[in-house]
Amino acid sequence: MKMPVRILMTAIACVFLIWFIAPIGFGVKNVGNALGVFICVVVIFRFGFAGVYEKLKLAMTSHAVTTVLLRIAQIGASVFVIYAVIVSGFMVYAMNVKPSGNDTAIVLGAQVKPWGASTLLMQRINAAEEYLTNYPDTKAVATGGQGSDEPMSEGQCIYDNLMAAGIESDRIFIEDKAKNTEENIRFSFDIIKQSGLKNDVVIVTDSYHQLRARIIAHKTDNSVKISAVNTHNNYIGLAAYPTYFVREWIAIPVVLFK
Numbered sequence: 184m185k186m187p188v189r190i191l192m193t194a195i196a197c198v199f200l201i202w203f204i205a206p207i208g209f210g211v212k213n214v215g216n217a218l219g220v221f222i223c224v225v226v227i228f229r230f231g232f233a234g235v236y237e238k239l240k241l242a243m244t245s246h247a248v249t250t251v252l253l254r255i256a257q258i259g260a261s262v263f264v265i266y267a268v269i270v271s272g273f274m275v276y277a278m279n280v281k282p283s284g285n286d287t288a289i290v291l292g293a294q295v296k297p298w299g300a301s302t303l304l305m306q307r308i309n310a311a312e313e314y315l316t317n318y319p320d321t322k323a324v325a326t327g328g329q330g331s332d333e334p335m336s337e338g339q340c341i342y343d344n345l346m347a348a349g350i351e352s353d354r355i356f357i358e359d360k361a362k363n364t365e366e367n368i369r370f371s372f373d374i375i376k377q378s379g380l381k382n383d384v385v386i387v388t389d390s391y392h393q394l395r396a397r398i399i400a401h402k403t404d405n406s407v408k409i410s411a412v413n414t415h416n417n418y419i420g421l422a423a424y425p426t427y428f429v430r431e432w433i434a435i436p437v438v439l440f441k
Contacts, residue, residue, distance in 0.1 A: 193231035196223045199425060206423040215430030222429075225260075270394075270432055277394035282385040282410040285318050289371045291364060291388040291396065292327020292337030300340050303389070306414035308341055311387045312348045314412045322380050323350075323387075324371040326358040356380075364392075365438075368399050372407070383408040390414070391428045398438050 203219035206212075229236055243249040290311040293304035300308060315321055325345065327337025336359035345355055356374050361367040368386075375382065386396045390413040400409045416424060 189230045189233055192229075193227055196226035196230070199223050200227070202422070202425050203429075206426050209423065211423045211426055213426065213430050214433050215426035215428070218433065219425055219429045267432055270435055271428075274391060274394045274428070274431060277397045278390035278411055278413055280393075280397075280410045282314075282318075282412065283383065283408075285321050285381065286383040286385040286408075286410060287375055287380045288314055288321060288323035288385050288387050288412065289368060290323055290325050290341050291367050291386065291392070292325075292341065292361065294330070295333040295335055295337055295340045297334055300344060302417065302420065304337065304340065305344070306389070306416065306420060307387055308344045308348075310412050310414045311341070312345055312350060314385065314387065315345070315350050315354065322354050322356065322378075324356045324358055324374050324380075326361055326367040326371050328360050328362050328366075330362075364396060365399050365403075368396065369403050372400075372403055382406075383410075385410045385412050387412045388414065389416070389420070389427065391424065391431050395431060395435050395438055398435065402438075 200220060200223035203216050203223065207216060240253065243253045288311055290307055293307060294301040295304065299305075311323060311325075315323055323345070325338045325341035327341070329336040329339075336357075338357045338359040338361075342352075342355050342357050346352055356378060358367070358370045358374055361370050372384075374380075375384070384400065384407050386393065386400065386409060388396055388411075390411075393411045393413065397409050397411075400407060414420070
């Protein structure tokens with residue numbers, strides 16, 4: 184393999200390695216960090232230490248058992264790359280499905296800190312405020328229960344912040360029992376039906392989260408039209424974006440086959 188390609192691949196992997204490690208400093212620790220770091224280290228070893236890699240490969244192919252193991256690893260890596268590309272494509276599609284206008288908004292919850300909405304939750308609240316302001320006839324469901332480390336329910340926090348931003352109280356419905364995304368959406372659908380709200384739904388969440396939320400929504404009620412309103416990430420959100428994006432590669436099949 185030509186030197187410029189090796190240098191480029193190694194440099195890209197080094198940048199992403201830092202990008203996956205950096206969010207740990209902000210308290211972001213999940214499977215996305217671990218998987219991202221692992222992939223970057225493998226790429227750096229493959230392209231940055233090509234000589235060592237080739238010697239190791241040659242040594243492994245000199246024995247039948249290690250040759251089989253190497254072939255299995257190569258096939259597994261190829262399958263994973265294909266899977267990651269396909270899932271990423273669907274994620275990009277889901278985050279770009281625009282609402283037709285005046286669709287009922289489901290604002291997905293996130294952690295509430297002792298001092299108020301977390302950065303993640305505030306970004307969702309701001310995106311919801313923008314959507315509700317642009318479509319004044321729209322209603323919204325503020326969703327999310329109260330965790331053991333939260334001073335109030337996520338749904339109540341969303342409601343309070345939207346009210347403070349000037350959104351009328353009769354446009355916001357609170358769902359405050361959900362413990363995860365699946366319950367966020369299922370309980371919100373119950374409120375939409377019980378309150379006679381518009382059946383077309385726009386999900387307000389982070390862009391990388393849209394595909395998983397969309398899958399859950401369709402599994403809950405496949406007759407509902409689903410669209411997306413994405414958050415605008417600040418510097419902390421951008422720093423953690425690859426970590427959360429890669430985490431979805433693991434979470435999506437779990438939701439699909441649950």
